[in-house]
Amino acid sequence: MVSPTTTTLETAYDSKIESNVIVTRIDAAMNWVRKNSLWPMPMGLACCAIELMATASARFDISRFGMEVMRFSPRQADVLVVSGTVTYKMALAVKRIWDQMPEPKWCVAMGACASSGGMFRSYAVLQGIDQLIPVDVYISGCPPRPEALIAGLMRLQEKVDTEHALLDQKRSMLA
Amino acid sequence: MAAVDDIKSLQETYAGKVLETVEFRGEQTLRVTLDALHPVLEKCRDELGYAMLLDISAVDHLGEEPRFDVVYELATLDDSKHLRVKVKVAEDALVASAVDLWGAADWHEREVWDLMGVGFAGHPNLQRILMWEGYPYFPLRKDFPLAGLPTDMPDVAFSGVAPMEGGPFVATVGAPNTVLREPRSHATH
Numbered sequence: 620m621v622s623p624t625t626t627t628l629e630t631a632y633d634s635k636i637e638s639n640v641i642v643t644r645i646d647a648a649m650n651w652v653r654k655n656s657l658w659p660m661p662m663g664l665a666c667c668a669i670e671l672m673a674t675a676s677a678r679f680d681i682s683r684f685g686m687e688v689m690r691f692s693p694r695q696a697d698v699l700v701v702s703g704t705v706t707y708k709m710a711l712a713v714k715r716i717w718d719q720m721p722e723p724k725w726c727v728a729m730g731a732c733a734s735s736g737g738m739f740r741s742y743a744v745l746q747g748i749d750q751l752i753p754v755d756v757y758i759s760g761c762p763p764r765p766e767a768l769i770a771g772l773m774r775l776q777e778k779v780d781t782e783h784a785l786l787d788q789k790r791s792m793l794a
Numbered sequence: 795m796a797a798v799d800d801i802k803s804l805q806e807t808y809a810g811k812v813l814e815t816v817e818f819r820g821e822q823t824l825r826v827t828l829d830a831l832h833p834v835l836e837k838c839r840d841e842l843g844y845a846m847l848l849d850i851s852a853v854d855h856l857g858e859e860p861r862f863d864v865v866y867e868l869a870t871l872d873d874s875k876h877l878r879v880k881v882k883v884a885e886d887a888l889v890a891s892a893v894d895l896w897g898a899a900d901w902h903e904r905e906v907w908d909l910m911g912v913g914f915a916g917h918p919n920l921q922r923i924l925m926w927e928g929y930p931y932f933p934l935r936k937d938f939p940l941a942g943l944p945t946d947m948p949d950v951a952f953s954g955v956a957p958m959e960g961g962p963f964v965a966t967v968g969a970p971n972t973v974l975r976e977p978r979s980h981a982t983h
Binding site: 707708710711736739740741742743744745746750 | 924925926931933938939940941942943949950952953957958959961
């Protein structure tokens with residue numbers, strides 16, 4: 620089969636073989652599986668959590684992406700969606716939840732407060748959750764519209780696509 | 795009996811202890827001495843019918859002596875009359891707790907203790923309520939910077955200094971429209 624495009628494809632579909640086999644790389648397959656079933660751990664701290672709930676509801680529906688499974692136990696979740704103001708009092712609890720999440724895990728800082736402290740430049744607010752945990756996607760907005768959150772999650776999906784899943788797993792097993 | 799009459803009745807009962815009464819736009823405020831605070835509040839609740847404590851708050855007059863002002867907002871259950879009771883408190887003095895009068899006073903007094911450092915005598919559990927136990931400062935005092943001070947209690951909490959970046963960006967009071975009210979607004983009309 621000759622591919623009509625010039626870009627390298629991750630998968631190739633050979634229709635000449637009877638059982639219709641798809642040929643791909645293990646990395647691509649693992650990334651595809653992971654990105655289409657990112658289970659969020661909603662760290663809903665403030666108003667952004669309402670928008671997260673709205674995104675999960677019928678009108679905006681993140682179930683289309685496989686993300687409606689909000690796992691409130693960090694052990695069962697993939698992506699920590701930090702939605703809301705992180706106060707210093709709450710900060711170490713968020714860090715503890717992040718530490719309890721198993722690899723592979725990602726973090727989305729949803730909204731201005733989680734990204735950089737938001738409008739609260741004060742003695743009580745942590746100026747961005749990235750001071751404690753590594754953030755993959757920052758979503759701006761106060762609060763971001765559900766469409767913006769979905770766009771951010773789609774960006775996360777694109778980021779997951781670029782990972783070397785098998786290599787990272789091999790590395791962590793050998794280490 | 796309107797709130798004005800309540801004030802008069804309190805003034806008669808506690809002649810030397812009522813320092814000042816203020817009436818502003820229909821709101822009655824009474825300023826009493828610290829030792830008369832609890833009896834006055836008790837009389838307000840029992841005889842004058844102020845069954846609800848709406849709020850306990852504190853004001854920091856840095857530079858004046860006594861430094862703090864503790865403000866009690868009282869109201870009747872049907873919201874027909876409100877009364878404000880103020881008392882001046884020096885920096886390390888204790889205020890008689892109103893927890894035995896109104897259960898609502900519990901958390902309000904804890905908040906005043908946490909953020910202003912005004913102690914309450916007779917409070918069942920005077921601990922910090924918004925900041926964490928062990929936080930060394932009283933953040934809403936006038937001599938505490940808005941951006942905060944760095945502290946560290948390992949495994950409990952830490953705090954840093956927030957970058958002000960030219961702020962705080964506050965709206966202009968009394969501007970005629972929202973465009974002019976914006977902080978850092980460059981509009982002229």
